[in-house]
Amino acid sequence: MPTETTATTSDTSRRAALGDPGYQAFLILRTGFTVAPILFGLDKFTNLLVDWPAYLAPWIDDIVPGSAQAAMYAVGVIEIVAGLIVALAPRFGGWLVAGWLAGIIVDLLTIPGYYDIALRDFGLLLGAVALARLAQRYHGKRQPN
Numbered sequence: 112m113p114t115e116t117t118a119t120t121s122d123t124s125r126r127a128a129l130g131d132p133g134y135q136a137f138l139i140l141r142t143g144f145t146v147a148p149i150l151f152g153l154d155k156f157t158n159l160l161v162d163w164p165a166y167l168a169p170w171i172d173d174i175v176p177g178s179a180q181a182a183m184y185a186v187g188v189i190e191i192v193a194g195l196i197v198a199l200a201p202r203f204g205g206w207l208v209a210g211w212l213a214g215i216i217v218d219l220l221t222i223p224g225y226y227d228i229a230l231r232d233f234g235l236l237l238g239a240v241a242l243a244r245l246a247q248r249y250h251g252k253r254q255p256n
Contacts, residue, residue, distance in 0.1 A: 137249050140242035141201050144208050148194035155187025166228075168221040197242070202250055205243025212236040 128134050154160045163186075164179035175182045193211055197204030212232050219229035 133245060134249060137201075137242070137245040140205075140238060140245065141197060144201075144205065144239055144242055145194050145198040148190040148197070148208060152187040152190030152192075152194065155183045155190070158183075166219070166222070166225070168218045170221060171218055201242060201246035203243075205239050205241075205246055209236050209239035209243065212239060 151160075155163050158164075163183040167179045167182055172179045172182065175185075189211070193204065193208050196207055212235055216229045216232050216236065219225040219232065
């Protein structure tokens, strides 16, 4: 049974961790790179936000089996899984999302008119790398409950 001293020390360490700007940045990035891939992955099945098959370069559509929409279903599953991996193992998940974004950037750079989105995704890639690095820094430290 925890003593009052243990509970007070634990509360103090939680407040200190939450007051650390680096840890705050880690939590923000972890949350964002968990939620966004899951939501975008789910949208690949509904196309509510955008017509996702339009973002698939013709040369990729030519080499993957099935239709562009079928490819987007696979992309959706991958993105949902990537978001879950970020939530569970951000040291690995950050690098996974960064690699996935690098692939998306290559795809977008080969479609005329999508360069602005490729640049945006490059910014997201940098955020995913920052998440992976911060996750390395905060791995193994007692995180607040």
